[in-house]
Structures are given as C-alpha cells and as structure tokens.
Amino acid sequence: MSELEELIAQLEDGQTPLEKSLQLVQRGRELCEQCEEILKTAELTLTQLTASAEGELIEEPLDWQQAADE
Amino acid sequence: MRTLFTAHEPSAAFAISVAELNRHIAQVLASDPVLEDVSVRGEISNFKLHGSGHAYFSLKDEHAQIRCCLWRGNVSGLKFKPGDGNRVIASGKIEHYAARGETSFIVESLHFDGQGAQYEAFERLKAALAADGLFEQSRKKPLPVRPRRIGLISSETGAALHDFLSVLNRRWPLGEIVLVPALVQGVNAPSDLIRALTWAEALEEFDVVVVARGGGSAEDLWCFNDEALCRHAADFPVPLVSAVGHETDFTLFDFVADTRAATPTAAAEIITPDLRELLEELADIREYLRSSVAGTVQKAREKLDMLRSHRALTQPQSRIQEERERLKELEKRLYSHTKNDLERKQQALKSFQKQLRALDPERVLERGYAILLDPQSKVLSSASAAASHSEFTVKMHDGTLEVRVKNP
Numbered sequence: 001m002s003e004l005e006e007l008i009a010q011l012e013d014g015q016t017p018l019e020k021s022l023q024l025v026q027r028g029r030e031l032c033e034q035c036e037e038i039l040k041t042a043e044l045t046l047t048q049l050t051a052s053a054e055g056e057l058i059e060e061p062l063d064w065q066q067a068a069d070e
Numbered sequence: 071m072r073t074l075f076t077a078h079e080p081s082a083a084f085a086i087s088v089a090e091l092n093r094h095i096a097q098v099l100a101s102d103p104v105l106e107d108v109s110v111r112g113e114i115s116n117f118k119l120h121g122s123g124h125a126y127f128s129l130k131d132e133h134a135q136i137r138c139c140l141w142r143g144n145v146s147g148l149k150f151k152p153g154d155g156n157r158v159i160a161s162g163k164i165e166h167y168a169a170r171g172e173t174s175f176i177v178e179s180l181h182f183d184g185q186g187a188q189y190e191a192f193e194r195l196k197a198a199l200a201a202d203g204l205f206e207q208s209r210k211k212p213l214p215v216r217p218r219r220i221g222l223i224s225s226e227t228g229a230a231l232h233d234f235l236s237v238l239n240r241r242w243p244l245g246e247i248v249l250v251p252a253l254v255q256g257v258n259a260p261s262d263l264i265r266a267l268t269w270a271e272a273l274e275e276f277d278v279v280v281v282a283r284g285g286g287s288a289e290d291l292w293c294f295n296d297e298a299l300c301r302h303a304a305d306f307p308v309p310l311v312s313a314v315g316h317e318t319d320f321t322l323f324d325f326v327a328d329t330r331a332a333t334p335t336a337a338a339e340i341i342t343p344d345l346r347e348l349l350e351e352l353a354d355i356r357e358y359l360r361s362s363v364a365g366t367v368q369k370a371r372e373k374l375d376m377l378r379s380h381r382a383l384t385q386p387q388s389r390i391q392e393e394r395e396r397l398k399e400l401e402k403r404l405y406s407h408t409k410n411d412l413e414r415k416q417q418a419l420k421s422f423q424k425q426l427r428a429l430d431p432e433r434v435l436e437r438g439y440a441i442l443l444d445p446q447s448k449v450l451s452s453a454s455a456a457a458s459h460s461e462f463t464v465k466m467h468d469g470t471l472e473v474r475v476k477n478p
Contacts, residue, residue, distance in 0.1 A: 001216065001348075004355060011362055018366055025363040032356050039345055039352075042243040046235065048226070049250045049269055057269055059248060 004031045092168035099173070105164040110136075110175065111183060114156045119145070127152070129160055129175060138162075138175040150182055150292050151257040157183040182292065192295050196322055199297075204304040210328045211309040213341055217277035219246050220341065221308070223266040226251045230282040230313070230334040237335050242342035248276070253293075254283040254314075260296035267302055278341050279306070281323070282313040282334035294321035303327060313337030435467035 007028050011021055047059040086094075099105050112129035119125045123142030128135045138160060140148075152158065162177040183189075199205065220238070224230050226249065238245050252266035253259040263281065270279050281303075283291070293299070294314050303310060304326040312327035313334045324330040331337035381388055427433065435441070442450045443463040450456045464471045 008355065008358065011359075018370055021366055022363060025359045028355065028359045032352050032359070036349065036352055038244065039348055042345075044235070044239045044243045045246045047246070047248050049248055049273070051269070057272060062249060 001035055004028060004035065007031070088171070089168060092166060092171055095173075096166040096168055099164055099166050102164075107161070107163060109159055109161040111157070111159050112136075114152050114158055115154050117152055117154050125152070127154075129158075136175050137172060138177050140177045140180065144178055144180075148180060148257075149255060149287070149290050152180060157189075159183050181287070192322070195295065195297055195300075196325070199300055199304075199322060199326065204300070205325045209304070213309050213311070213329055214277040216343055217242075217245065217341055219248065219276045221248050221250060221270045221273075221276040221279035222282060223250045223252050223263065223270065223279065224282040224334070225254045228254075228284055230254075230284045233284075234280070234282055234313075234334040234338045237338035238342060241339065241344045243345065245342065248273070255286065255290050255293055257293075259293035260299040263293070263299050264302050267306060271307060276308045278309045278311060280311040280313055280331075280334075280337050280341065281327070282337060283315065284334065285315045291315050291321050294323035299323065300326045311337050311341060432467065435465070441465040 007024050010016055011024055011028075016024065046062045048062045050058050050060060052058055110129060112131050112135075115128045115130055115135070117125065117127040123145060125140040125145050127138050127140070129138050130136075159181045160175065160177040161179050161181075162175055164173060165176050166173050203209070222231070222234060224234070231249070235247070238247065248270075250266045250269055253262040267279075267281075270276060283294075291314060294312075300322045303312075303323060309329070310327045311329045311331055312321070312324045313331040313336065314321055314323055315333075320330075329340060331340050377383070431441070441464070442456060443465060444450055444456075444459050445461055445463070447463065450459070450462070456462070460475045462473050462475075464473055
C-alpha cells in the first residue's frame with residue numbers, strides 16, 4: 001500500500017516522462033492486485049501469550065471463533 | 071421499660087432472663103422490614119481480615135458507629151480492597167447476636183462511595199501524575215496506520231475480548247492478535263496488568279497494544295487508577311490504547327495511555343483501517359491508473375495529430391510559394407516607389423526651370439526694358455541714386471550703350 005501511495009504521488013506530479021509513467025501504471029496495477037488478494041484472503045490470527053514454568057514467554061494459537069463465542 | 075403487660079411495680083414474677091430479652095430483641099429486629107435489607111453510608115474503621123476468611127470492621131460517621139461482619143463468601147466478591155478511612159455504602163441486614171448482646175450489621179455487599187476518601191485519593195494522584203507530565207500530549211505516540219501485530223491485554227473471558235475480535239475480523243483480518251491474559255478487576259489487577267505490560271514489552275513485536283475491559287461500576291474499574299500501573303503504562307514503549315469501561319467512565323489509565331477508546335469495540339475501530347474502505351480505495355486507484363494512462367496516451371496522440379496535420383508537413387511547397395509571392399510584392403513596391411520618385415523630381419525640375427525663366431532679367435529686356443548701370447557696373451534702381459552720376463551704361467537685350475548726361 002505504501003509503495004502504491006508513493007507511486008501515485010509520482011504519477012500526479014506531472015513531471016514523469018510518458019514511458020516512465022506507463023511503467024509506473026503497470027507496476028501500480030500489479031500492486032493493486034496483490035493488495036486486493038491479501039485483503040480478501042486474510043484471516044484473523046489469534047494467539048495467547050503464556051509463560052512456561054521457567055518464565056519463558058510462549059505464544060499458543062487460539063481459535064478466535066471459539067474465544068469470541070465464549 | 072413499661073408496657074401494658076408489666077406490673078407497675080417491678081416484680082420477680084414478671085422478670086425475664088437475659089437470654090429471653092436478647093431473643094426478643096433479635097426477633098423484633100428480624101421482623102423489621104427496613105433492617106432486613108438496608109444500605110448504609112459510612113466510613114470503615116478497624117478493618118480486620120481474620121484467618122477464617124471473614125472480615126470485621128466498624129462503620130462510622132461523626133456521631134455513631136456499628137460493628138459489621140462480612141462473611142468469607144462476600145469478602146471474595148469484593149471489587150476493591152477495603153481499608154480504614156474508605157467511605158463506602160454497605161448493604162445487608164441487622165442482626166442481634168444474643169450470646170454477646172451485640173447488634174451487628176451483616177454486610178453482604180460493599181461499594182465504594184465515589185465521593186469519599188478514595189475519590190479524594192484519586193484526585194490527588196491525578197494531580198501528581200499531571201504534575202509529572204504523564205498526561206502531556208507531546209508524550210502520546212501516534213497509532214500505526216495498518217497494524218499487523220496487535221497485543222490485547224484483557225481477560226480471557228468476557229465481552230471485551232469477544233467485541234474486540236469480532237470488529238477486527240470484520241474490519242482488519244490482516245491483524246495478528248496476541249492475547250495477553252490479565253486480571254482486569256479486583257485487588258490483584260494492578261500488579262497483574264503490570265506483569266502483562268512487561269510481557270508485551272518483552273516481545274518487542276507489537277505495532278500497538280490495547281488494554282481492554284468491558285464497562286463496570288466505579289469500583290470495577292478502580293484498579294485502573296493504580297499509581298504504579300499508570301506510571302508503568304506512561305513509559306510503555308509501544309502505542310498503548312486504553313479501552314476500559316464505557317463512555318462516561320474515565321480512569322487515570324485513560325489519561326496516561328496514548329489513545330483512549332470508550333469501549334473495546336471503539337478501540338478495535340480506532341486502531342485499524344476498514345477493509346472495505348481499503349478495497350474501495352484500491353478500486354479508485356485502479357480507476358485512476360486506468361484513466362491516467364488513457365489520459366497520457368490521449369494527450370500524446372492529440373499532440374501527434376496536431377503536428378502531423380501541420381502545413382509544413384502536409385504542404386511543404388506552400389511555404390516556398392508564399393516566399394515567392396512576398397518577393398514579388400517587394401519588387402513591385404520597390405519599382406513603384408522608384409518610378410514615383412523619378413516623376414516627382416522631373417516635375418519639380420520643370421517647375422524650377424519655369425520659375426527660373428520667369429525671373430531671368432534678360433527676358434524682361436527682350437520686352438524693351440533697359441537696365442541703368444553706374445560706371446562700376448552697379449545697377450541703379452532709383453533716380454536719386456542716379457543723380458550723383460553723369461555717365462552711365464545702359465544695358466539692352468542685345469547690347470550696351472554708353473551714355474552721358476548733357477545737362478546735369
């Protein structure tokens with residue numbers, strides 16, 4: 001998203017030569033697709049932090065659906 | 071004490087035992103609807119927690135006091151740690167303990183009286199923390215725009231976790247949430263919350279940490295006014311969000327955190343962007359990219375068309391023709407100018423010649439006039455000028471005569 005934002009700013013400044021802006025647009029389209037893919041397929045992950053007997057911190061996966069329903 | 075049933079004169083026959091008396095008192099008290107369930111405002115003194123788990127104390131005000139008992143079962147239900155000087159509202163019933171002849175207040179629940187001593191302590195601590203600059207805006211760390219690792223310090227059970235997770239799942243499923251379970255109410259909550267903060271700090275991976283707890287009464291949330299906890303939270307290295315309680319309940323923890331959310335739900339909304347908005351934004355960007363490339367190409371094409379249709383390319387001879395015509399025109403102008411000038415001069419010359427001829431004195435002589443000259447050949451134009459001379463030359467058109475005056 002950050003790269004996309006920078007890219008748009010570059011396109012908008014109007015100083016970019018045609019060939020370069022065509023490249024930027026192509027890259028922008030790829031980034032859009034990647035971002036959409038990430039956003040659409042993302043799933044919330046939930047872990048729980050506990051400490052072992054030795055005082056070491058351990059992350060254990062937690063079923064968030066179950067946690068939310070409790 | 072005299073009643074209709076007692077004799078006018080005290081009599082052994084009518085006397086009752088102490089046990090009977092106390093039993094009677096107990097019965098009277100027990101049958102009173104007010105004393106059965108009463109709430110009393112007062113200050114705690116002589117608070118003692120016995121090994122048995124029961125707690126004993128006195129409830130007092132300026133004029134009176136009463137012994138109170140808080141049975142073990144009710145002690146564990148307390149939401150704060152009572153101490154001497156606390157102003158509280160105690161609810162329960164009045165009982166008379168016959169064996170000792172004591173009337174006690176059997177307290178079933180004990181609530182903080184917000185306007186009491188503890189409230190004053192709250193205000194004092196608030197002022198102290200403010201004086202140390204812990205509430206300063208300049209200390210506040212900004213929230214990340216798109217957080218990945220989100221620490222959640224909360225109770226493993228309860229609505230706070232549920233609300234938080236459902237909002238995040240809807241808005242920002244990219245989040246990785248790490249639950250750090252902690253006590254969020256009761257006497258041990260402050261130290262446990264500090265422990266949870268220390269754990270979160272030790273992981274060093276969080277973009278943001280939220281401390282969440284559902285709403286509750288003032289004493290439910292009282293642990294969030296703990297000085298050690300607030301000072302620890304103020305120095306927390308990661309953006310910290312306080313999501314404790316409801317809109318109206320402010321705790322000192324809210325003031326020291328970087329951001330305060332009214333509820334866990336609000337916290338989840340504050341710390342994350344909305345997935346749907348991001349997708350819309352992406353769609354807009356796609357559209358922008360499309361129109362941007364189309365626009366750039368269109369502009370370039372128009373410029374090309376304009377250049378292509380330019381006369382220099384379409385009719386290269388026309389320029390030459392144009393120049394030729396221009397040259398012709400200049401030639402014409404040059405010629406006409408020269409011609410006019412010549413004629414003008416010829417005319418002027420003619421007119422000069424005419425004038426010259428008209429003025430030529432010789433031509434006057436042709437018509438019979440003569441010019442009189444003195445001996446030095448100077449023209450004599452008046453009689454008075456001539457009077458001093460006796461000899462003259464007379465110039466005629468075809469020659470001169472020398473004349474002499476006979477009779478001067």
